[in-house]
Amino acid sequence: MIINNNKSNEFNAEQQRLAEFSRVLSHPARIAIIQLLSVKKEIKTGNISDFLPLCRTTVSQHLKELRNAGIIEGSIDGHKIHYCLNMDKLNEMKSAFNLLFNSSISSFMCSCKQQ
Amino acid sequence: MIINNNKSNEFNAEQQRLAEFSRVLSHPARIAIIQLLSVKKEIKTGNISDFLPLCRTTVSQHLKELRNAGIIEGSIDGHKIHYCLNMDKLNEMKSAFNLLFNSSISSFMCSCKQQ
DNA sequence: TCAATATGTCGTATGTTTGCTACATTGAAC
């Protein structure tokens, strides 16, 4: 019996977009890379793994995820590549999450709280 | 050769916390459930799957994830269970994401943008 | 030209997530 175990595309665009943003942030290594870039502003790929408990090639794959998501951008400087944060994308993500939270958070108190 | 393919716990607590929050939000069904509860305020489990393109038991598993994460809470009413959002948890998550984004977003312009 | 350096991709082992059907449990209604 064959089961379709990925029905993500049956949800609406906004739900898929938020889920995708969240997926990219769902590994501590990728959070750590964003935080590292926010402090260092610009860093060479090779140096990133010095700060993380992961192999260089594993970091390279996490960088690829962040690059594909548009969160970081690389500039080639000879045979070195410098990565930096894409502020526009971060602002877009911040807005999307805030919209979700602000729409959800209300002063409604469910009956399960009223005891 | 044995490889440890989960090094999440080697990152710091804040990074793990953000990654875990993100993981919970990384499926459009869970985003949809949060949005649905924000509109309906309170809803019976069985009715949730009426709004989603998923089987009842699959929804039940997504509800379990949200319950474990503390995002939703259920109150038993006879043999029915009503779910509602936990505003405290949503506020906590909102703050955590905003801290990440606000710490990362700056007016720094990388050399790769200056052309 | 050839070695060293910096980086990325491929292959693969392992673990996690997703979605369903089948089954178990519990309360309501008769």
Next chain:
DNA sequence: GTTCAATGTAGCAAACATACGACATATTGA
């Protein structure tokens, strides 16, 4: 008590994610 309805859990298959070593590529510099 038996049946029906509401819900959850177990088990399974397919797909996806994670991590690393081995390999490929490309630039620098002797």
